[in-house]
Structures are given as structure tokens and as C-alpha cells.
Amino acid sequence: DAGVIQSPRHEVTEMGQEVTLRCKPISGHNSLFWYRQTMMRGLELLIYFNNNVPIDDSGMPEDRFSAKMPNASFSTLKIQPSEPRDSAVYFCASSSHPGDGYTFGSGTRLTVV
Amino acid sequence: QQPVQSPQAVILREGEDAVINCSSSKALYSVHWYRQKHGEAPVFLMILLKGGEQKGHDKISASFNEKKQQSSLYLTASQLSYSGTYFCGTASGSARQLTFGSGTQLTVLP
Numbered sequence: 001d002a003g004v005i006q007s008p009r010h011e012v013t014e015m016g017q018e019v020t021l022r023c024k025p026i027s028g029h030n031s032l033f034w035y036r037q038t039m040m041r042g043l044e045l046l047i048y049f050n051n052n053v054p055i056d057d058s059g060m061p062e063d064r065f066s067a068k069m070p071n072a073s074f075s076t077l078k079i080q081p082s083e084p085r086d087s088a089v090y091f092c093a094s095s096s097h098p099g100d101g102y103t104f105g106s107g108t109r110l111t112v113v
Numbered sequence: 114q115q116p117v118q119s120p121q122a123v124i125l126r127e128g129e130d131a132v133i134n135c136s137s138s139k140a141l142y143s144v145h146w147y148r149q150k151h152g153e154a155p156v157f158l159m160i161l162l163k164g165g166e167q168k169g170h171d172k173i174s175a176s177f178n179e180k181k182q183q184s185s186l187y188l189t190a191s192q193l194s195y196s197g198t199y200f201c202g203t204a205s206g207s208a209r210q211l212t213f214g215s216g217t218q219l220t221v222l223p
Binding site: 055056091105 | 115145147153154155156157159160200202208209210211212213214215216
């Protein structure tokens with residue numbers, strides 16, 4: 001099993017540009033989570049999908065952020081327009097059941113200049 | 114609301130023991146423990162469900178006191194490989210998504 005796959009690993013973009021982060025969960029995992037990690041705020045939940053349906057998006061900072069899960073094997077997190085304060089490591093995680101342990105992807109380190 | 118972890122940091126010598134605590138103001142359904150090494154993703158260690166159970170994983174074990182809404186992670190006879198940041202994640206009520214604590218940085222010295 002290849003685990004949770006995220007791309008790109010690193011992204012450097014200019015303020016105002018659109019950024020799209022991608023995630024492929026483990027096959028058979030029904031729950032998918034997007035987290036953001038910064039030194040100041042730690043690990044923050046952005047959005048949680050169960051069976052491809054968004055269940056909790058209360059952590060999405062503002063309308064600049066959007067997430068989709070068109071099928072069980074793919075999810076995207078989009079930021080448009082990006083701002084320097086969006087700089088962070090974005091993790092995608094999946095689990096076979098909402099209450100099971102999470103498997104995290106390697107993360108995308110986003111730098112907005 | 115974010116669970117509170119203590120201590121924030123701990124330094125040990127190889128072979129020593131450590132305890133990391135996690136407490137919540139909410140009634141907990143479950144507590145997860147993860148370890149993250151620098152520049153890497155968090156790795157799942159164990160999950161404890163309400164009921165006051167205790168679990169073990171090699172020389173790492175944990176307990177969950179449902180009444181006090183607290184969990185503790187016990188690391189015995191620590192090894193160099195135990196170094197990293199430990200996070201507890203909690204789920205409350207009917208929600209199953211985790212809210213993570215701010216982490217405890219553990220350093221094991223030779």
C-alpha cells in the first residue's frame with residue numbers, strides 16, 4: 001500500500017495566485033481530512049469528508065479556501081487568491097472509519113511570497 | 114476546543130521514563146496519540162475509546178480516564194527513536210474528527 005499520497009511536496013507561489021493541493025487517500029478508506037500545521041496554531045482541521053461528502057468544513061478559514069472530493073480516490077484543496085498568511089504545511093489524512101486511526105500523507109509545504 | 118497537553122517539552126536520557134498528559138474540557142468519545150518527527154508527517158500510535166481502557170504498544174502505553182476527560186501516554190525505558198513531538202487528538206460527542214493538542218516535544222539523549 002502506497003499510503004496517502006499528496007502532491008506537490010513543496011509549492012512556492014506569489015500572493016494572489018491560485019494554489020491547488022491534491023490528495024489520494026488509501027484505497028478503502030471512507031474518511032478524509034485536511035489539516036494545516038503552523039508553529040503558531042499547531043494542527044488545525046480544515047475540512048472532513050465521509051464517503052466523499054463534506055461533513056464538517058467549519059475550519060475552512062474563509063471563502064478563499066475550497067475543497068472537493070469528486071470520488072473516493074481523490075480530493076483537492078484550493079486557495080484562491082493565496083496570501084502570505086496561508087503559508088503552512090497542509091496534511092491530508094484518511095481513515096477506514098471516522099473513529100479509526102488516521103494515516104497522514106507526507107504533506108505539502110506551501111510558501112506564499 | 115483544543116485539548117491541553119503537558120508538559121510542553123521534556124528531555125530524557127536513554128532508558129528513562131516519561132509521561133505525557135492530555136486533558137479536555139469536553140466529554141470525550143476517544144483519544145488518539147500520534148508521534149511526529151521533524152519534517153515528517155504524524156504517525157498513529159494508538160487509540161483509546163471511552164470506557165477507561167488502557168493500551169500498550171511495545172514500551173509505550175496509554176490510559177484514558179473518561180470521568181476526568183484525561184489521557185496519559187507512558188513511555189518506559191525510552192530509546193533514541195522515541196524522540197519527536199507527541200500529539201493527542203480528541204473526538205467529542207457524536208463528532209469523530211479529531212482536534213489536536215499543541216504537542217509535547219520529547220528529546221531522548223544518549
